[in-house]
Amino acid sequence: MGLNLLYFSVRETYSLLEGFEEQVTPSERWRTMAAIKCAELKEKKKQIDTMISILEKGLTCQCLTWADCLMYVKSDQACDE
Numbered sequence: 001m002g003l004n005l006l007y008f009s010v011r012e013t014y015s016l017l018e019g020f021e022e023q024v025t026p027s028e029r030w031r032t033m034a035a036i037k038c039a040e041l042k043e044k045k046k047q048i049d050t051m052i053s054i055l056e057k058g059l060t061c062q063c064l065t066w067a068d069c070l071m072y073v074k075s076d077q078a079c080d081e
Contacts, residue, residue, distance in 0.1 A: 007037065007041065008033070008037065012033065012037075015033070016029055016030070016033050054073060057072070057073065057079060058079070060079060061079035062079055063079045
């Protein structure tokens with residue numbers, strides 16, 4: 001699997017390959033970069049999970065107005081309740 005599939009940018013890939021002191025081993029480089037990327041992806045996952053939840057709730061929406069719908073979303077309930 002290439003680094004592109006792991007969502008590393010060109011800059012991050014360059015940094016992984018060339019952006020460390022010579023004394024830093026490849027495994028140390030990888031651990032550092034992987035820890036940073038894991039944190040970034042976990043945050044993105046939280047955002048995506050929230051968006052999916054809102055969209056799924058909207059699939060059963062029976063609200064007559066946007067204000068009603070917003071009220072349900074803010075209270076973390078589905079519109080069909």
